[in-house]
Structure formats: structure tokens, C-alpha cells
Amino acid sequence: MQTKIARREPLFHISKNDAMPFGKALAIRICAILAALLVVGILSMILIKENPLLIYMSMFEGAFIDVWTLFQNTALLLIFGLAVIPAFQMKFWNLGANGQVLAGCLAAIACMKFLPEKYPEISNTVLILIMAIASILASCIWSVVPAIFKAYFNTNETLFTLMMNYIALALVDYCVFTWDKTGSGNLGIVNLLNGRKGWIPDISNKYILSIIVAVVLTAFMFIYMKYTKHGFEVSLVGESVNTAKYVGIDVKKVIIRTLLLGGLICGILGFLYAGSVSHTINKEVGGLGFTAILVAWLANFDSLVMLLTSFFVVFLDAGSKYVSTQFQLNSNDYANIVVGIIFFFVIGCEFFIRFKIQFNNKKTSNNERVGE
Amino acid sequence: MENNIALELRNITKRFGTKVVANKNVSLTLYKNEILSLLGENGSGKTTLMNMISGIYFPDEGEILIDGKPAVIASPKDAYNYKIGMIHQHFKLVDTFTAAENIILGNNEPYNLKVVNSRVKDIASKYGFDIDPKKKIHEMSVSEKQTVEIIKVLYRGADILILDEPTAVLTPQEIDKLFTILRRMRDDGKAIIIITHKLNEVLAISDRVSVLRKGEYIGTVNTSETSEKALTEMMVGKKVDLKIERAIVEKKKPLLEIRDLTVNSDVGNVAIKNVNFYIRGGEILGVAGISGCGQKELCEAIAGLRPISSGAIMHEGESIVGMPTREIIKRGISMSFIPEDRLGMGLAPSFSTTDNMMLKTYGDGRTPFVDRKSARERAKQLIKKLGIVTPSTETPVRRLSGGNVQKILVGREIESSPNVIITAYPVRGLDINSSYQIYDILNEQKQKGVGILFVGEDLDVMLALCDKIMVICHGEVMGVVHTDKTTKEEIGLMMTGSLDKSEIKEFGKAKDSHLTDEQWNDADKGMGDNNAN
Numbered sequence: 001m002q003t004k005i006a007r008r009e010p011l012f013h014i015s016k017n018d019a020m021p022f023g024k025a026l027a028i029r030i031c032a033i034l035a036a037l038l039v040v041g042i043l044s045m046i047l048i049k050e051n052p053l054l055i056y057m058s059m060f061e062g063a064f065i066d067v068w069t070l071f072q073n074t075a076l077l078l079i080f081g082l083a084v085i086p087a088f089q090m091k092f093w094n095l096g097a098n099g100q101v102l103a104g105c106l107a108a109i110a111c112m113k114f115l116p117e118k119y120p121e122i123s124n125t126v127l128i129l130i131m132a133i134a135s136i137l138a139s140c141i142w143s144v145v146p147a148i149f150k151a152y153f154n155t156n157e158t159l160f161t162l163m164m165n166y167i168a169l170a171l172v173d174y175c176v177f178t179w180d181k182t183g184s185g186n187l188g189i190v191n192l193l194n195g196r197k198g199w200i201p202d203i204s205n206k207y208i209l210s211i212i213v214a215v216v217l218t219a220f221m222f223i224y225m226k227y228t229k230h231g232f233e234v235s236l237v238g239e240s241v242n243t244a245k246y247v248g249i250d251v252k253k254v255i256i257r258t259l260l261l262g263g264l265i266c267g268i269l270g271f272l273y274a275g276s277v278s279h280t281i282n283k284e285v286g287g288l289g290f291t292a293i294l295v296a297w298l299a300n301f302d303s304l305v306m307l308l309t310s311f312f313v314v315f316l317d318a319g320s321k322y323v324s325t326q327f328q329l330n331s332n333d334y335a336n337i338v339v340g341i342i343f344f345f346v347i348g349c350e351f352f353i354r355f356k357i358q359f360n361n362k363k364t365s366n367n368e369r370v371g372e
Numbered sequence: 373m374e375n376n377i378a379l380e381l382r383n384i385t386k387r388f389g390t391k392v393v394a395n396k397n398v399s400l401t402l403y404k405n406e407i408l409s410l411l412g413e414n415g416s417g418k419t420t421l422m423n424m425i426s427g428i429y430f431p432d433e434g435e436i437l438i439d440g441k442p443a444v445i446a447s448p449k450d451a452y453n454y455k456i457g458m459i460h461q462h463f464k465l466v467d468t469f470t471a472a473e474n475i476i477l478g479n480n481e482p483y484n485l486k487v488v489n490s491r492v493k494d495i496a497s498k499y500g501f502d503i504d505p506k507k508k509i510h511e512m513s514v515s516e517k518q519t520v521e522i523i524k525v526l527y528r529g530a531d532i533l534i535l536d537e538p539t540a541v542l543t544p545q546e547i548d549k550l551f552t553i554l555r556r557m558r559d560d561g562k563a564i565i566i567i568t569h570k571l572n573e574v575l576a577i578s579d580r581v582s583v584l585r586k587g588e589y590i591g592t593v594n595t596s597e598t599s600e601k602a603l604t605e606m607m608v609g610k611k612v613d614l615k616i617e618r619a620i621v622e623k624k625k626p627l628l629e630i631r632d633l634t635v636n637s638d639v640g641n642v643a644i645k646n647v648n649f650y651i652r653g654g655e656i657l658g659v660a661g662i663s664g665c666g667q668k669e670l671c672e673a674i675a676g677l678r679p680i681s682s683g684a685i686m687h688e689g690e691s692i693v694g695m696p697t698r699e700i701i702k703r704g705i706s707m708s709f710i711p712e713d714r715l716g717m718g719l720a721p722s723f724s725t726t727d728n729m730m731l732k733t734y735g736d737g738r739t740p741f742v743d744r745k746s747a748r749e750r751a752k753q754l755i756k757k758l759g760i761v762t763p764s765t766e767t768p769v770r771r772l773s774g775g776n777v778q779k780i781l782v783g784r785e786i787e788s789s790p791n792v793i794i795t796a797y798p799v800r801g802l803d804i805n806s807s808y809q810i811y812d813i814l815n816e817q818k819q820k821g822v823g824i825l826f827v828g829e830d831l832d833v834m835l836a837l838c839d840k841i842m843v844i845c846h847g848e849v850m851g852v853v854h855t856d857k858t859t860k861e862e863i864g865l866m867m868t869g870s871l872d873k874s875e876i877k878e879f880g881k882a883k884d885s886h887l888t889d890e891q892w893n894d895a896d897k898g899m900g901d902n903n904a905n
Contacts, residue, residue: 015388227741227742227744228740228741228742229734229735229740229741229742230740231742232727232730232734232742233734235720235723236720236723236731239720239721239722239723240717240720240721242717243717243718243719243720243731245677245697246675246677246697246707246717246718247697247698247701247731247732248696248697248698248699248700248701248732250696
């Protein structure tokens with residue numbers, strides 16, 4: 001029996017770290033990014049035999065080559081993130097932002113395409129208003145259906161919202177296929193040759209509108225979650241459904257209301273895509289939905305922090321894609337590897353923020369002590 | 373003499389993080405053939421110390437000697453090899469397995485239930501356990517489950533047994549039985565450490581008592597040479613008055629009347645069956661029963677959190693059945709239920725004290741915004757009044773110790789100046805000082821004319837605090853007894869269902885009810901109809 005007994009203490013143990021000072025946590029995160037850059041650098045040297053410093057420089061260059069697009073993409077991703085934050089705070093795992101935006105955008109595009117054909121005298125303002133309403137309605141339907149099922153039948157919202165994504169994707173496919181007369185499977189820019197009906201007028205340029213909307217929504221969401229009664233209820237339901245019921249909160253109502261809010265924001269985003277950003281619909285429109293979830297998690301569901309995280313993600317994406325072209329890598333694989341490695345480190349370092357590893361300092365083995 | 377030492381701890385120190393020192397230079401000796409009580413308030417480091425002996429934690433400093441030799445216990449497996457067995461407060465059993473299957477779980481031995489069953493029976497008859505090895509865990513009572521846990525440890529040949537608060541879940545009769553078994557094991561040469569809060573039990577069972585206070589070892593005394601008072605002083609570090617004054621308050625009309633109440637549990641079984649009782653202003657009605665006998669369902673039904681199957685709940689003469697929870701709160705009915713994990717209901721663990729203060733009042737006011745400022749003020753006052761230890765009003769309550777968390781919950785409920793307080797296990801796991809603080813608060817409320825329903829565990833406390841005690845067994849009322857006219861033994865018998873006083877006398881219908889008999893009949897019918905819809 002005695003032989004089985006450990007002779008040595010465990011080398012280290014892990015304990016929970018509840019309150020790490022902000023500065024230290026920040027330092028750990030910065031170290032993680034530096035470590036990631038180092039690994040990416042080494043890998044770059046081995047794989048594409050280039051000086052990593054050159055690669056990083058071209059990454060910066062590439063990200064900022066088109067500042068407006070960089071900011072617009074950040075804004076779009078940010079709005080996506082804002083749409084999922086309230087549901088996530090409630091621990092309602094809404095993976096359907098993708099489909100919600102697609103549905104909204106599709107509704108807006110449909111109005112844009114067919115209303116002017118049917119009512120040629122329709123004014124642009126009215127058309128844009130109708131597009132906004134249609135987009136918001138469609139998105140809300142996409143988000144409220146899973147919410148109702150969750151609230152009343154406790155269905156699994158993760159699967160449900162995912163399924164809703166597929167429905168939206170299939171619908172988009174179907175509509176593009178039927179609407180497009182050329183057979184290219186591509187809708188093309190709607191109303192480009194038709195007086196640009198339904199296009200939201202540019203504010204000095206076509207990028208600023210999305211950025212303004214993102215800023216306004218961020219401020220709204222920050223205040224909503226932190227200072228309002230609704231926000232308090234959302235956090236409480238996420239924290240403990242039992243406690244929420246105990247204080248008399250109608251949990252079903254809160255779930256549905258919160259998902260409607262998410263739907264509203266997705267609807268605004270869909271409307272922006274249709275009216276301002278792309279003027280068309282394809283599968284890529286909702287493509288940022290899953291990245292948005294990452295962005296929201298990284299920001300710990302804090303809308304202000306999400307300003308940073310969404311910029312960070314867009315920057316990485318744009319930069320590494322530019323590197324691929326610059327160094328003639330023929331595909332985006334390299335860009336994906338870079339982004340993947342950096343995320344691995346950034347997310348992995350959270351472990352060291354939440355937990356603490358303590359090394360046991362005394363290492364005398366049992367044998368030695370007996371021998372003394 | 374040396375050979376008699378089973379276990380020795382020398383200068384054990386254990387830190388959690390940089391600030392928390394759970395154990396500081398603790399030295400302890402455990403002899404063979406003895407029962408050692410480990411006594412200390414909550415957070416004094418008893419469980420941490422025991423976890424180090426059983427291989428769950430590893431000490432930062434100091435050494436453990438077993439049979440006089442230094443031992444490294446890095447995992448529960450090591451502890452098992454050193455013949456140390458721990459019986460945890462929360463049982464670690466597989467519900468769908470039989471007793472025998474649970475006992476050999478994790479043992480590297482051939483799966484031969486016949487051999488196991490006969491060995492289990494041998495152990496049982498040696499020490500006087502009652503056990504059916506073929507019975508499944510989910511069919512067992514709490515005390516049977518505990519028996520399985522103890523036999524599991526003995527089956528593996530443990531010579532050192534550690535029991536963490538084994539009596540918390542048992543009736544007085546079951547406690548007596550357990551103590552008899554423990555004494556037999558001691559006489560058989562086992563070394564036993566028992567952790568408990570209850571001083572009378574310490575005096576009854578142990579040979580020696582070791583006391584910890586705030587992680588430090590205070591001393592060890594022979595049980596025969598000490599008293600409850602002396603032990604309390606060692607534990608708390610100062611003299612404490614352990615008296616609960618039961619104030620006599622003028623009786624008022626019944627505030628809450630409950631007739632023929634039947635409530636189902638989550639899985640659809642009848643949890644509360646045809647229960648009648650009433651609470652007057654200025655009285656404390658205790659509810660005694662083995663845990664899980666419908667207490668939770670009763671509390672939830674009154675608070676409007678659980679639909680009732682039939683019956684009537686009247687508050688000041690008005691039915692509150694089917695009322696939204698918020699309305700019931702507004703009427704002044706406060707319910708606080710401290711579940712086993714202490715955080716499940718009533719508080720939001722990662723919310724700050726401030727936010728927890730406004731859980732029930734955040735909706736007040738007409739603006740869409742919450743009023744955190746006044747909640748912060750109230751939090752500050754509560755922290756001051758009840759001596760809650762917290763770095764600030766904005767620290768998440770999950771970071772506070774259990775006692776402080778409970779003070780926030782009970783304090784918030786009382787601050788809302790309710791007229792009926794339903795409180796279940798308000799002192800669960802609290803240390804002596806905090807417990808008495810809560811009893812004082814309840815007594816204070818009683819004197820103000822509040823009606824209190826106190827669901828409790830410790831019969832000694834209930835006999836001292838309550839005016840009457842309603843005893844329930846499997847959801848049925850076994851009777852309501854006046855605390856002046858009953859004994860612990862009588863209540864114990866009623867708890868197990870061996871004594872049913874409700875057959876002798878009808879309980880629970882107030883003579884000066886708000887409603888006439890006819891109205892009651894109508895109310896009952898009305899409720900039945902509502903529920904049918």
C-alpha cells in the first residue's frame with residue numbers, strides 16, 4: 001500500500017482569483033498580445049520567410065489604408081454586438097443575430113425593389129421610412145419567436161436561434177434566385193439605375209451614417225443596461241431566475257421584451273445594410289453575427305469596452321487580409337492563422353486573470369525528510 | 373503513549389490568495405480510541421483543516437504525521453491509503469445506485485455484489501447500523517444516506533474518521549442513535565473527529581474538544597472538565613450571553629390564516645397536504661420537521677411563487693391566492709428562504725450590496741431609471757446596524773462570508789417593515805454571534821406586532837424562540853404545540869410521524885378568524901374553482 005502514496009507535493013495548484021486590480025489585468029492582456037505577436041512573428045518567418053516586423057508594418061498600413069471603411073466596419077460590428085448584449089446579459093444565448101439582420105435586410109430590400117415599381121410616385125422619404133419599419137418588424141419576428149418559445153415552453157434558445165439563421169439564409173437564397181432575372185445568382189446593387197430610390201442620402205459621405213448610429217446606440221445601451229429599471233431586470237434574470245421570480249419580476253415578459261430590443265437593433269442594422277452600406281442582399285450581410293458574439297464576450301458585455309474590442313477585431317481582420325495580398329499568399333489562410341493565434345492568446349489570458357497559479361515552494365520529498 | 377497517536381498536525385498554515393489565512397499555525401493531536409470535537413464559529417477554518425487531512429487541499433506550511441511518520445496527502449486517494457475517511461456535510465452518493473454499489477464505487481475490487489453485501493452487513497452488525505445494502509439511494513431518508521456514507525468509509529478500512537456537521541440533518545432520536553454508533557467505533561479503536569456547532573452535542577459525544585477561532589488554534593480541553601459557557605468563550609473570544617428572551621406580546625387578530633392548503637412539489641407529488649394554521653401579530657410560530665418535508669413548498673406558496681392545488685391563504689381577511697408576487701410583497705408579506713447553498717433565492721450573488729438592497733424596490737418611482745443613490749444609503753445603514761463585514765457597498769455579495777450574506781438578506785426583508793415574516797433557516801450555517809443577532813432582530817419585530825413563521829432546524833433554539841411550534845411530517849401537520857408545554861423528545865417523535873397529535877385535537881383554526889365558517893367554505897370552493905381553470 002505504502003508505495004502508492006505520493007512522495008512529493010503537487011507542483012502547483014490553481015485557485016480562484018476574485019478581484020484582480022484593473023491595472024494588473026490590463027498588463028496581463030497586453031502581455032498576451034505581445035506574446036501572440038511574437039508567436040505570429042516566428043511562424044511568419046518559418047512559413048513565408050519574411051521579416052515579421054515588415055509584416056506587422058504592412059498590417060498597420062493595410063488596416064489604415066482605408067480609414068473610413070475601417071471605421072464603418074467597426075461600427076457595423078459594434079451594432080451587431082449591441083444587439084446581442086442584452087440577451088447575453090440575461091444568459092439567453094442568442095446565436096441568431098445573423099438571421100435577424102438578414103431577415104431585416106431582406107424585408108428592407110424587398111420594399112426598396114418592389115414599392116417603386118408598383119407606386120412610381122412614392123417619395124423617397126416615405127420609402128425609406130417604410131423600409132426601416134419593415135426591416136425592424138422582420139428582425140423582431142426573427143428574435144421574438146425563439147423568445148416566446150423559451151419563455152413559455154423553455155425550449156433551447158441556442159438551437160432555436162441557430163435554426164432561425166438557416167431559415168433566413170434559405171429565404172435570402174430563394175428571393176435572390178427568384179428576383180434576379182439575369183441568372184447570376186446575384187441581386188446586384190438595387191435601384192442603382194433607378195434614381196437610387198430607397199438609398200439613404202449620404203451625410204457628407206456614405207460611411208458616417210453607420211458610425212453615428214453606432215455611437216448613439218452604444219450610448220443608449222450603456223445607459224439602458226447600467227441605469228434603467230429594465231436593465232436591472234435583465235441582469236437579475238441572468239443572475240438568477242429564482243431570485244427574479246421571488247422579487248416579483250415577470251420573467252417571461254422580460255425575456256420577450258429583451259429579445260425585442262435585440263430585434264430592434266438588428267432591424268436598424270438590416271436597414272442600414274439595405275439603405276446605406278451595400279444596397280443589396282447576399283449571405284455575407286449577416287456574416288458578422290458570430291464575430292459579434294466574440295466581440296461581446298471579449299468586452300464582458302460592456303458596451304463601452306466593446307468599442308475597443310470591435311475595433312480590435314476589425315483592425316486585425318483588415319490588416320491580415322492586406323498582408324495576404326501584399327505578400328502574395330494567394331489565399332486568406334494566413335490571415336486566418338494570424339487572427340486565430342491572436343485570439344487564442346487574448347482569450348487564453350483570461351484564465352490567468354480569473355485564476356491564480358501558485359507554485360508550492362517547498363520541494364523536499366518525503367524520503368529525504370525520513371532520512372534526516 | 374506515543375503509539376496511541378493516530379494523527380498529528382504540526383503548525384499547519386493555509387492561505388487563500390494573499391489576504392485570507394484560513395488556518396494559521398494549527399497544531400492538533402488525535403489519539404486512537406477517542407472522539408475529538410472540532411469547534412469553532414463559521415469561517416474559523418474547521419472545514420479547511422479537515423479538507424487538508426482528507427487530501428482536498430494541501431497545506432502551505434507545516435506537516436501532518438500519521439502513526440508518528442510524516443505524511444504527504446496530496447489527493448483524496450492518498451488520504452484513503454492513509455486510512456483516513458471523511459463524511460462530508462453534503463452527501464456524495466449516486467442516487468440511482470444501491471447502497472452497496474455506492475460503497476464500492478471507486479474501489480479497485482472485483483464487482484461482486486454478494487461479497488459486498490455480506491461485508492456491508494458484517495460492518496453494520498458490528499457497530500449497530502441499520503442498513504439494507506440493496507436499497508437505492510433515492511429511496512432512502514437523510515439518515516440512511518448518512519449511514520451509507522459512514523459505512524463507505526469503514527468499508528475501505530478507515531481508522532481515522534472525520535464527520536463534518538453530521539447532526540445538522542437529523543432528528544433528536546437519530547442523533548442519539550448516531551452517537552451510540554460513534555461510541556462503539558471509538559471503543560473499537562477508531563479515531564474520530566466530529567465537527568459541529570451545537571455545544572450540547574459536543575459535550576455529549578466527545579472526549580476532548582479542540583477550538584479554532586479565526587483560523588487560529590485556541591486550545592484543547594477535556595470534555596469532562598468544561599461547560600457550554602467556557603467553550604463559547606473560547607470560540608468567540610469573549611463572554612456571550614446565550615439567552616433568548618421570549619417576550620410576551622399582547623395577542624392580535626390572526627394576520628395570516630391558512631386552511632386546507634395542499635401544494636404540489638416540483639415533480640408533482642403532494643408536498644403539503646391539507647394544512648391548517650394561522651399566525652397572529654406578535655407571535656412566532658415555529659415549523660419543525662425533517663428537511664425536505666414540504667417547508668420550501670409551504671413558504672413558496674404563501675409568497676405566491678408556487679401555485680396551490682387547493683385551500684385558502686388569507687391575509688388580514690383577504691385571499692392572496694393567485695395574487696402576483698409583487699402584490700403580495702406590497703401587502704407586507706416578506707419571505708426569506710435560505711437554501712442549502714445560501715445564495716439560491718432572495719439575493720443575486722454577483723450584484724453589490726446596494727443592488728441587492730433594491731431588489732424589491734427598484735421599480736419604485738416614475739422615472740425609467742433605478743434609484744441607486746437611496747439604495748446605497750440604505751445599504752450603508754444596514755452595514756452599520758448589523759455589523760456586516762464588507763469592503764464597500766459595491767462589492768459583489770458573493771465575495772462576502774455566508775454570515776454577512778445572510779445578514780444582508782434578513783436585514784433587507786426587515787427594513788421593508790413587513791407585517792408577516794416568513795423565514796426559513798435564517799441562521800443556517802451562521803456562527804453564534806450572528807445567529808443571536810438574528811434571533812434578536814426577529815424578537816424585536818415580534819414586539820412590534822409582526823407575525824412570524826420561523827422554519828427552523830435547531831429544536832433547542834426553536835423551543836426558546838417560538839411561542840408555538842407546528843410539527844410537520846411528509847407535508848402533514850402532526851400537531852401544534854405550545855413551547856411551554858412540550859419537550860424536545862415529543863417534537864422529535866412528531867417529526868418522524870410516530871406521534872400524531874392531530875388525531876387527538878383539531879389544530880390551526882383561529883376562534884377569532886376574520887371570516888365566518890360560511891365564508892371559509894365559500895373561500896375554499898372559490899379557490900377550487902379558480903384552480904380548475
